[in-house]
Amino acid sequence: xxxxxxxxxxxxxxxxxxxxxxxxxxxxxxxxxxxxxxxxxxxxxxxxxxxxxxxxxxxxxxxxxxxxxxxxxxxxxxxxxxxxxxxxxxxxxxxxxxxxxxxxxxxxxxxxxxxx
Numbered sequence: 001x002x003x004x005x006x007x008x009x010x011x012x013x014x015x016x017x018x019x020x021x022x023x024x025x026x027x028x029x030x031x032x033x034x035x036x037x038x039x040x041x042x043x044x045x046x047x048x049x050x051x052x053x054x055x056x057x058x059x060x061x062x063x064x065x066x067x068x069x070x071x072x073x074x075x076x077x078x079x080x081x082x083x084x085x086x087x088x089x090x091x092x093x094x095x096x097x098x099x100x101x102x103x104x105x106x107x108x109x110x111x112x113x114x115x116x
Contacts, residue, residue: 005070007104013068027067028110034102037063045095054083072101 013023037060044053061076079094 002071002074002101005074007069007071007101007108009068009070011068012070013066016066016068023068024110027069030063030067031106031110033063034106038099038102041098042095045091050083050086050088054080057083069105072098072105075101 008027010020010023013027014020017023017026037056041053041056041060044050044056057076057080061073061080064073064076075094075098079091079098082088082090082094
């Protein structure tokens with residue numbers, strides 16, 4: 001159940017990135033890129049370009065892995081797994097869930113401790 005997980009797990013982010021500062025910097029960069037990444041995912045889906053969709057999802061999955069985002073990671077992992085298994089019937093609801101999780105993340109206030 002996603003609702004039991006935090007949107008951002010700073011402890012996990014610090015562990016993955018090596019420090020709180022790096023975790024914050026990586027997350028800020030991800031959040032800046034997310035709207036464009038999500039738009040590419042939706043465009044590939046709308047055009048039924050499933051290999052391209054898988055590439056975009058895989059790229060986003062890799063970026064999320066370093067940020068301490070357990071909810072978003074579960075959603076993107078599920079989408080990637082379904083795409084790799086050629087299971088397309090659940091994609092519309094999974095993409096809606098992805099949008100919801102991205103919106104939750106983008107509403108978070110991130111105050112980097114010391115950006116360059």
